[in-house]
Amino acid sequence: MQRHTYDAIVIGAGHNGLCLAAYLQRAGLSTLVVERRHEEGGGVNTEEPVRAGFRHNLHAQYMEFFDVMPMITDFGLEDLGLRTVTPEAQAGIVFPDDRPPIILHRPDLLERTRASIARYSATDADRYVEMKRRAASLEGLVAANLYSLPVAQTLEDQGGLLEGMFGDLGVSANFVTKSPRAVIDELFETSELRALLYRASVEWGAPLEEAGLGGMFVTFVMWTMANWKLCLGGTHTLAKAMTQACYREGVDLLENTSVDSIMVEGGRAVGVRARGTEYRAERLVASNADLRQTLLELVGPDHLSDHWIQRSEAFRYGPSHVLGTTAWCLRDAPAYRAAAIDPDIDRCFYTVVGFEDAADVLRYVRDAYGGRLPMRAAAGTWVNSLWDRAQAPTGHHAATGWFFLPKASELSAAEWADVRATHDDRLLAEWNRVAPNMTMDNVVAHRLYTPDQMERKNLMREGDFSNGGFSLDQVGVNRPFPEAANYRTEIDGLYLCGPSAYPGGGVHAACGYNAFKAIAEDFELPSPAVADRGY
Numbered sequence: 001m002q003r004h005t006y007d008a009i010v011i012g013a014g015h016n017g018l019c020l021a022a023y024l025q026r027a028g029l030s031t032l033v034v035e036r037r038h039e040e041g042g043g044v045n046t047e048e049p050v051r052a053g054f055r056h057n058l059h060a061q062y063m064e065f066f067d068v069m070p071m072i073t074d075f076g077l078e079d080l081g082l083r084t085v086t087p088e089a090q091a092g093i094v095f096p097d098d099r100p101p102i103i104l105h106r107p108d109l110l111e112r113t114r115a116s117i118a119r120y121s122a123t124d125a126d127r128y129v130e131m132k133r134r135a136a137s138l139e140g141l142v143a144a145n146l147y148s149l150p151v152a153q154t155l156e157d158q159g160g161l162l163e164g165m166f167g168d169l170g171v172s173a174n175f176v177t178k179s180p181r182a183v184i185d186e187l188f189e190t191s192e193l194r195a196l197l198y199r200a201s202v203e204w205g206a207p208l209e210e211a212g213l214g215g216m217f218v219t220f221v222m223w224t225m226a227n228w229k230l231c232l233g234g235t236h237t238l239a240k241a242m243t244q245a246c247y248r249e250g251v252d253l254l255e256n257t258s259v260d261s262i263m264v265e266g267g268r269a270v271g272v273r274a275r276g277t278e279y280r281a282e283r284l285v286a287s288n289a290d291l292r293q294t295l296l297e298l299v300g301p302d303h304l305s306d307h308w309i310q311r312s313e314a315f316r317y318g319p320s321h322v323l324g325t326t327a328w329c330l331r332d333a334p335a336y337r338a339a340a341i342d343p344d345i346d347r348c349f350y351t352v353v354g355f356e357d358a359a360d361v362l363r364y365v366r367d368a369y370g371g372r373l374p375m376r377a378a379a380g381t382w383v384n385s386l387w388d389r390a391q392a393p394t395g396h397h398a399a400t401g402w403f404f405l406p407k408a409s410e411l412s413a414a415e416w417a418d419v420r421a422t423h424d425d426r427l428l429a430e431w432n433r434v435a436p437n438m439t440m441d442n443v444v445a446h447r448l449y450t451p452d453q454m455e456r457k458n459l460m461r462e463g464d465f466s467n468g469g470f471s472l473d474q475v476g477v478n479r480p481f482p483e484a485a486n487y488r489t490e491i492d493g494l495y496l497c498g499p500s501a502y503p504g505g506g507v508h509a510a511c512g513y514n515a516f517k518a519i520a521e522d523f524e525l526p527s528p529a530v531a532d533r534g535y
């Protein structure tokens with residue numbers, strides 16, 4: 001029977017909410033998670049949105065943090081069904097003429113990466129491989145930064161690290177003040193390689209032309225690059241394993257229930273109201289929902305200071321991290337013309353199609369960021385059924401792709417409907433130029449899912465999966481704003497545990513894990529296994 005009083009209530013069963021709930025319950029706090037959708041996981045989901053039997057990850061595709069994510073080991077998620085594969089050829093780009101593809105392989109196969117880039121430039125090949133090798137050695141540092149409350153670092157400290165580690169490869173301390181694009185252009189001469197790196201940088205929330213995020217490209221983006229796992233059974237298996245971990249600890253989960261308000265008494269969060277029922281929290285409430293919903297809608301301005309209202313209203317969503325997902329049910333996987341030069345391209349985990357060169361990617365990103373539909377329907381594409389036959393019916397394949405698109409509010413409902421009706425056809429035309437078998441004859445069905453739909457389905461405001469754009473004033477200790485950077489709010493007992501907080505979007509569960517650390521400090525709870533791994 002559902003109780004109505006708990007020690008802790010978590011709003012939202014995204015993977016961050018689930019992570020926080022599991023640690024809270026293990027630390028001895030009876031915990032309830034309230035989720036508005038019919039299933040747990042939020043953006044960590046897999047569906048059959050087009051045809052039965054064809055599975056698509058409509059949001060998160062590649063898993064880049066599993067080697068360092070504390071919850072996986074602390075709660076034995078592999079014993080609860082989490083299984084992955086790490087394809088050898090990871091990220092590729094193909095061109096609509098006779099140019100060779102560029103393929104970035106797994107970190108243990110860097111010589112193959114070197115050979116691929118060297119088709120264009122031996123200098124770029126050597127520099128990329130050495131930068132990747134050194135960025136991989138930063139794993140402990142990246143993990144410690146991710147899974148700790150953010151700390152302020154001076155530009156001198158950041159620049160010193162960059163120059164110390166990468167100085168002989170052409171990286172200077174002042175790269176921390178540059179934009180990712182300036183860094184990529186300064187380090188790599190090949191337009192085709194720049195195109196792939198531009199694309200990866202934007203995906204990883206280092207907006208190309210944002211001055212001050214150049215250091216993030218050299219360290220974080222280079223570390224995550226081509227270090228990606230696929231969840232067997234779909235990304236959903238992570239959410240399932242996390243949900244089971246919560247049940248095993250004793251967490252209560254309430255689905256199909258949207259929280260309407262957070263109850264505040266005497267400046268303290270004391271519970272939530274959902275569908276006319278009050279659930280009391282004797283110690284704390286934490287929110288996996290975005291900043292503005294949590295503070296301005298669920299708490300409400302009456303309980304907030306003018307300063308916090310102003311800060312919340314000023315927090316910006318998008319244009320970084322706004323994607324559209326296109327889902328394709330195919331007979332055959334794309335067979336690229338470039339496979340005649342490098343057969344690995346036909347088994348590349350992530351393949352970018354539709355761009356001519358770096359300038360093309362730049363134009364495309366400027367359009368999307370500027371609120372215009374990019375004229376070229378270029379996409380990053382995945383065919384997960386190549387590694388996991390369960391993801392498509394026998395004799396078929398399931399492909400998924402990402403477009404960078406304007407944020408949800410930039411287009412009207414009618415304009416988004418038009419994008420859904422037309423943009424896929426334009427992608428197919430691009431695909432066909434690089435993979436001749438990509439014609440309508442090879443397509444069983446397809447469907448495009450746009451940012452306005454993501455906003456409605458998952459309450460990812462503006463379709464921004466980071467629940468807040470990335471720019472210098474909204475990252476690190478400034479996220480979401482300096483006074484709220486440690487997961488705490490001005491309401492006693494109310495915490496943030498979603499990607500509006502540091503470090504932002506991505507399937508790392510760091511927002512939930514770090515929120516637990518802040519709560520553990522405040523309530524003197526036992527900490528996770530920090531001593532064993534250092535974070």
Ligand SMILES: Cc1cc2nc3c(=O)[nH]c(=O)nc-3n(C[C@H](O)[C@H](O)[C@H](O)COP(=O)(O)OP(=O)(O)OC[C@H]3O[C@@H](n4cnc5c(N)ncnc54)[C@H](O)[C@@H]3O)c2cc1C
Nearest residue numbers: 012014015016036042043059060061062259465505506507
């Ligand atoms: C197209 C796309 C591709 C992506 N690809 C990748 C990728 O390849 N790799 C990667 O690492 N990340 C990727 N991401 C990002 C990743 O999916 C998100 O950053 C991540 O899922 C955020 O997790 P979360 O748990 O914090 O929040 P969410 O997943 O947004 O979950 C929040 C939950 O809170 C619930 N909720 C909100 N308000 C209420 C309320 N009032 N009451 C009750 N419940 C509420 C929502 O229903 C939801 O379930 C992608 C995202 C998108 C959109």
